[in-house]
Amino acid sequence: MSQFTGKPILAVPLGDAAGIGPEIIAKLCANGFLMEHAKPILVGDESVLKRGMKDTGSDFAYVVKETMEEAVEEAKKETGLVLLNTKSLDASKVEIAVVSAVNGKEEADNLVMIMDYCKKGLVEGFCFGPLNKAAMKKGGYNFESEHELFAQELGVMDKPHGEMNVLDGLWTSRATSHIPLKDVSAHLTPKTVGDAINLAYETLKRAGYEDPKVAIAAINPHGGDSGTCGREEIDVLQPAVAKANAEGKSIVGPFPSDTLFIRAFKGDFDAVVTMYHDQGQIALKLKGFERGVTVAAGQPYAITTPAHGTAYDIAGTGTCTTSAFETAYKLCAKMAVTDRTYGKQ
Structure with missing residues (x-):
């Protein structure tokens, strides 16, 4: 107690x-x-x-x-x-x-x-x-x-932690943060993406969401086009989503990031896990820079x-x-x- x-x-x-x-x-x-x-x-x-x-x-x-x-x-x-x-x-x-x-x-x-x-x-x-x-x-x-x-x-x-951003009820976390864009793919593994998913999910639970709905963003254009424009979605992101769902979490994606935030701002998701720093930051700051909040997740x-x-x-x-x-x-x-x-x- x-x-x-x-x-x-x-x-x-x-x-x-x-x-x-x-x-x-x-x-x-x-x-x-x-x-x-x-x-x-x-x-x-x-x-x-x-x-x-x-x-x-x-x-x-x-x-x-x-x-x-x-x-x-x-x-x-x-x-x-x-x-x-x-x-x-x-x-x-x-x-x-x-x-x-x-x-x-x-x-x-x-x-x-x-x-x-x-x-x-x-x-x-x-x-x-x-x-x-x-x-x-x-x-x-x-x-x-x-x-x-x-x-x-x-x-x-030694545990998953980092910055989450919140704007008008939409949360974002990211699988990589302050690293050069050229290094992002090398840092995406089922574990790093899974950790980002879990961090987002558990933080929303602490914020009072009973069953958070979390979407993850693809890294490649058009979500990789079935592997013809990159395989990270197939080899890394989809397995991470499948594992999270098997654990009882409501995780969907990966979705192409150029349309994902349109759905997210309409309320389809409680949180979005992005693959690199600016992928989510641009969307949130463009939508409402002066209203955003940072949470130490x-x-x-x-x-x-x-x-x-x-x-x-x-x-x-x-x-x-x-x-x-x-x-x-x-x-x-x-x-x-x-x-x-x-x-x-």
């Missing part, structure tokens, strides 16, 4: 201090959104939060705590917003819209700290303000992306963020939209509650 009840306790780190994260979070604190869906604990330097408030013209009350234990006890009361003040930056010295090693280290340090508190059972997950990968690398966290940092800290490096805790990034071009102006963070936050809350019982029956 989970020790947690009611709304989930979620950490909300402010993200990259030079980007729009503090502004987004300030807006959602002011309108009551964060409290409505969870018991939030803001994590970051108070001066950065205050700058976000100033930039957006927001005003709201919050209680400052110096330890996560104190912050959790305050959040449980649901009487107002709580800030775990990390005292880790001086907002007056932060250059807006500039990639900074100091900011990168600070945002990654906060994530590592939050993951430690997740492992200690104090918080159930986190929805983080947009971060900057280049800044993190400059700050000493030399990972391909934050997802590898999560996997290392949470002990799942395969991690033991609920972890989400907006997909749009730090938006340096508008940082400091107070003009950021909050829709993507709202979706990410609600999804994080839903997954955290599902995790209380998922896989424990």
Whole structure:
């Protein structure tokens, strides 16, 4: 039985201090959104939060705590917003819209700290303000992306994990990610494709889908034209689909990717497994870049963020939209509650 009840306790780190994260979070604190869906604990330097408030013209009350234990006890009361003040930056010295090693280290340090508190059972997950990968690398966290940092800290490096993207209820995962296009076919095996299918399926189950319907995309034009335009569909993708179906999963495909997303956006599928990075990213970002959400799939805790990034071009102006963070936050809350019982029956 989970020790947690009611709304989930979620950490909300402010993200990259030079980007729009503090502004987004300030807006959602002011309108009551964060409290409505969870018991939030803001994590970051108070001066950065205050700058976000100033930039957006927001005003709201919050209680400052110096330890996560104190912050959790305050959040449980649901009487107002709580800030775990990390005292880790001086907002007056932060250059807006500039990639900074100091900011990168600070945002990654906060994530590592939050993951430690997740492992200690104090918080159930986190929805983080947009971060900057280049800044993190400059700050000493030399990972391909934050997802590898999560996997290392949470002990799942040897298990299927990675980024999933969500737009208007459609999820995508991918069998390969940040590798050159010329190397994709060599990395497609029944195991790698099967892992991507399973990751998508299990993540959707954690998100509350009772029987997720997942389609997989072909890699070759016209789905390989029965082997006359490539054999990956016959030799790799079809066997992976057959194995997943034999395990009781609702998996269909492979379908040519130039028409697959037309069906997917009509609601025929809950998720699409693509074969390489841009195959799904182009479709989702063209359809609704400003609304997309990124989910850290395969991690033991609920972890989400907006997909749009730090938006340096508008940082400091107070003009950021909050829709993507709202979706990410609600999804994080839903997954955290599902995790209380998922896989424990």
